Amino acid sequence: MGATMLPEGREIRRSILRASHASGHGHIPTSFSIIELICAAYAEMRHDPARPDGEDRDIFILSKGHGALGYYGVLAHLGYLPVDELSTFGAFGSRLGCHPDRKKVPGVEVSTGSLGHGIAVAVGMALAFRIAKSPRRVFTVVGDGEANEGSVWESVMVAAHLGLNNLSILLDFNRSQGRSLPIENPAERFAAFGCDTIEVDGHDLQAIREALSKPCRGPRAVIAHTVKGYGCSTLTGNVFEWHRKSPSPDQLALLMAELESA
């Protein structure tokens, strides 16, 4: 991970830390893992925060729904949500649940949470655009733990068989599944299942954007090498302790300081 963190990546992470501290909720490490992936997807997409239901918009689906806080951070940065609203994360009455709900959050296209669903719905949307002869594209972020689910591979097989080159799968390869069922050599696996596969530094925004803009024959799999908790050494060094945890005031100060020097 040689990329320098861009200012927006740092600002989004700050807002996530504040929201997690204020709300008492948060999968911070997994959220920090996917910031550049989501930012790169939206940078490539046709979308307008003022018209989240615009008929010509491209689609983004966070298949690993537990990264919702990271997703909300990006959506707020893009203008879909007020940044201040992030502090309501997970609260009764909030729009911002710990997994995203399309009926509540502007910009969210599919409600996800149970793993292995979002990518499959993404395949259906990509097929819909193919049938309609529409240039719209579909992007989905899938976790490497999520890739334990058989439905992920069913979806990839279908997408490859149909040659859906309007679908981009971004694999958040942060090796979180090393503790149980690791997905080794994911690039080979996605290629073997019929995807056009590219490996990138998952925190290098420009590299991800280039990977997403290259022509491809079938579905594109961007294998993004990422780091859980990217930007804060306390998080990267203790991912299991911080898997689902909210920082105390002292911890918040520490994490903010680490983020400034990242």
Next chain:
Amino acid sequence: MRNQFKATVSALAAQDEKVVVILGDISHFMFREFQERFPSRFYNMGICENALISVAAGLGAQGFRPFVHTITPFLTERSYEQIKLDLGYNEFGANIVTTGASFDYAWDGATHHAYTDLAILRLIPGMEVFQPGSPKELDAIIRARYASGRPVYYRLSDHSHGFDLDLGPEPGKGVVLMGGAHPVTVMTAGPILKNVEEACRDLPVNLVYFNCIKPIDHELIARFRHTRILVVHDAFGLREAICEVPELRTAYHGIPDRFCVWYGTVHDIRRQIGLDPEGIRAFVQARLGETATAGR
């Protein structure tokens, strides 16, 4: 019923460019003409039932009217979470059409028997659940509901009840087929009506028939609240739906609490578990005897 499904969907596809057919590697020979006429809207997607439902959800999300079709237990039980979340929770519309109801595949054994589908799908908010008993009923229901934008379940069977029934222009209504003033009411749904009618035709009972499990016809059921209600059905789900109406006295005759591990035909299995006309008649007569005794 499968031929009617093909005929109805083909007719709809000719008028509605949003109709898409997704098969789980079944009925593809039957749909070959559809495939030739509408190649961009026909997908024999493979033996991947979880993906079939989710892909249909994605199509529904973008305004298409997908029909997903394969064998009952694999599409409803294996893919229950996909139906619950990708269709139900997300409120994406799709038509789920299964074949192999209850013991239609008797000879294939318990892996292919399917009698929980109606019961589990009716639990999903927003879901509509139909069990047509004849090709005519199937045609009417599909035409009325396929474009509703909701998840809709149609349970097809190879065996129709054989009656030409009129259940009104809008799906969801039941119908009284016999009696109306007796103290005992038999309620049933779908193709098993054939056996139920044969069992009860000369007995002093009211006979009520449904082909819509959800939403069920509360008004009609409530008319028989004062009677003893005998639910005779070759699946789970109808009795539970009927009992949405409070303060009923019901008894159920149908699926036992064990796997039906015999082979043969649907008629063999029905006979084994008492859902042949003789078994149904014996059950109803026994309840009639109890009612008469209680009334003395």
